[in-house]
Amino acid sequence: FIHKCLLYATLQDEEEAVETGTGWEEWSQGKALVRPPDQMELTEAELKEDITRILTANNPHAPQNIVRYSVKERSYKPINVVDQMAVHCVLEGSLVHQDSEEARKLRVKEDFALLYIYDFDLHYKYLFVGFPQVNPIVDGGDVEEAADEDRPDSAVSRINKKEPKVTNQFNFSNRASQTLNNPMRDRICQTEPPPRSSFSATANQWEIYDAYVQELQKQEKNKEKQKGMHSQKDNGKSKKVMLMETQSEDVTKWTMASKILERTISQNTFDDIAQDFKYFEDASDEFREQEGTLLPLWKFQYDKAKTLSVTALCWNNKYQDLFAVGLGSYNFSRQGCGMLLFYSLKNPAFPEYIYPTSSGVMCLDIHAQHSHLVAVGFYDGCVAVYSLKEEGQEPVYKSTAKTGKHTDPVWQVRWQSDDMDNNHNFYSVSSDGRVVSWTLVKNELVFTDIIRLTLNGAVSEGTEGAQGGVSSGTSFDSHKQIDYMFLVGTEEGKIHKCSKTYSSQFLETYDAHSMAVDTVKWNYFHPKVFVSCSSDWTVKIWDHTINTPMFVFDLQAAVGDVAWSPYSSTVFAAVTTDGTVHVFDLSVNKYEAICQQLVVDKKKTKLTHVEFNPIHPVIIVGDDRGYVTSFKLSPNLRKKPKPTKTINIPKSGLAKLANVLYLPIVRVSIK
C-alpha cells in the first residue's frame, strides 16, 4: 500500500536542488519577492538560466548497485532491478475480509463496527473491526485493540470468554507466573454455647383439655378484669388478690388431700365397721320372728366435748353421711360453753366442722334445701344461724337482746319454708313462752312473735299477762304437709296445736303428759299422727283430731327423745335415760318394742337424743357424755310397707299406719 504523498521541501539554493522534487518555484514566486539578507547574489544572466528538474519514481535511497551471489555461476552478479519501494509509514489495520472465518465469528459476537470499503470494482466490502465499548480498561485506539489479541497474558480477556483465545501463531508465548501464596492460618473462635435444657412433655388428651380449660379461665379473668378496671383503679390490690389466691389455693389443696387421706386411714382403721355398715345383715333376724337388734357401728367423740352432753342431733339431707351434734348441758347449775360439731360417717375420728359457742347449744336444725345453713338455739336464749360455707367460727346471724332474743333457753328450732320474699325463716320455742319466727333478711335476723303460750290459753302480743302465768314451750314441730300448723309441747305436759295465722288461740290442746313434753314429732307419712314423749316415762301416739292418745307406751325410765323413721310410717325409736334404745314397729307389735337394747353403760350415761338417717339404716344416739354412737338397724326393724302397683310408698305407709291406728286404745307397760 503506497501512499502517494507530496513532500514539501524548502528551496534554499538552486544548486542544492534534489531530484526528488523539493520545491515549487512557481509557488514561491507567486508571492511577493522577499529578498533575504543572506541570499546569494547572482547575476541576471545566471538568474534566467533554466534548470531542468525531473520527477522520477525512483527511490533515491535505494541502492543502485546491489550485487548478489549467484550460486549457479559462482560469482557475484549485479542486480539490475532494484526495488524502489520506500516505506514511509506503516500502520497495522484491523480490517477483516467479510467472508473470512474471523469475520463470521465476529459477526456472531456483534462486536464490531462495519465500515464499508469499496474496492474499485465495487465488489468487496471490508469489515472494519471495531473494539467493543464494554471494557473500560482499554485505553482506546485501534492499535491497542489489535495488539490486545496478540498479548495472551493481558488482563483483558473479555472477548474470549466464550471461545478460546485466538493466539498469534507467530509470536505468542505463554508466560505464566505464580503469585506469592500467603501461608494459610486457621483462626478459630468459639462462642459460649447457649444454655441448654432439655424439655420433654407429653401431649395427651387430658393435657390438651387442661390447656383449653386454662385458656378459658384466663379469658374469663380478663373479662372480669376489664369490668373491674372501670370501677377500680387499684392495681396493687388485684396483685395482692392474685397472690392470696395462689397461696390459698395451695392451702386448700393441702387440706383436701389431707382430708382424703384421713378418711382413708379411717377406712382402714374402721374397716370392719365400714364393711358392717354396708353389708352386714343380721341373719339371726330370720329366726327371731319380730325382734330386731341394733348393731353398734362407729362411735364419735371429741376430746373437748367430754364434759358436755349431746343436746341436739340432726342429719344433713343433702349429704347423708354428715350430721350435726349440738353440745351443751341440761344441768341448770352447771352452764358453760357449748359446741356445735359436724361429723361425717366417713371419718369418725375427728369432726369435720367445729364451732365453739359461748353458751350451751340446746337445739339445732339444718335447712332442708340449703344444707349449709344451720339454725341453733342456745341456753342463754339466743338463736343463731351458722353457714358452713363461711370460714370462721362465728355465726352468720345472731340474735341479741335488742333483736328479740328469748329470755330463757331455746328448746327447739325448726326451719320453715321460705316466705313470700324468698327469705329463709325458722321458728324457735323457748321457756319464756314465746314462739318466735325469725326471718333472715339480708344481714339481719328479724323476729316476729307468733304466739305466746300461757297457762290458760293463748294470748296475742297485745294483751299482756292478763290470763295467768306464762307457759314454757319445750318442744315444737311443724306439720310436714300443712304449712301453717304446728305443735308446741309445754313444760306443764300439754301439747298445743297452733296455727301460724291464728295467734290468739290454740287450735287444740292435748293433755299429754304429767311432766314436761320433751319431744313432739309429726309422722312423715300420715298427716294426722304425731308422737310425743316426756320424762314421765311415756311415749304417746296421737291423732291430732282426737283428744286422747292412740297408743301409750311406758318405757320404765324417762324418755329423752323419740323419732319417727323415714322409711316406714309405723316404726319409731325412743331413747331413755337408762341407756336403752327402744324401737317400735306398730304394724308388727302394737304393745311392745321390737327392739330394746342397752347401748351404753347404764349407770353412768344417759341417752339424750336419737335420729334416723334419711337413707341408710342407721340411727345415731347421743348421750350425756358427749358421745354419739351409731347403730345399724337389723332387717326386722326395717320392714317397709310393700308398695303395690296402685299405691306408692308414702300412701302405703299411710295405709299401714291407718290400719294399725284405728283400734281400741290400749295402755301398755313395757318391761
Add this chain to the structure above:
Amino acid sequence: MAEVEETLKRIQGQKGVQGIIVANSEGIPIKSTLDNSSTVQYAGLIHQLVMKARSTIRDIDPQNDLTFMRVRSKKNEIMIAPGESICWELLLNEFHSPKMKRCYSS
C-alpha cells in the same frame, strides 16, 4: 395451714401408720416423718406411679381425675392422695392383718 398440721399429727397418731411424706407436684418431698433416704426413694418412685395412674385415668376421660390410690402389698400398704400441686403419701404397717398400710399422698 394449722389445720393441715393438726390433721398430719392425727394421722400420724393413728394405729399402724409408719410415716407420712408430703411431696410437691414434681415429686420432691416437702415434709416427711421418715428418714431422708427412704423419703427420697419413696417420693421418687411413687411420683412416677402417680403420674402414670393419673395419665391413665385422664386419658380415658379428660374431665375425670385421680382422687386416691392405695397400693397394697404383702407387707404393707401405701395410700396416695394426689392433689393438683401436692402429693401426700402415707405408709402403714399393720401387724394384725395381712394388709400393711402405707399411705402416700401426693
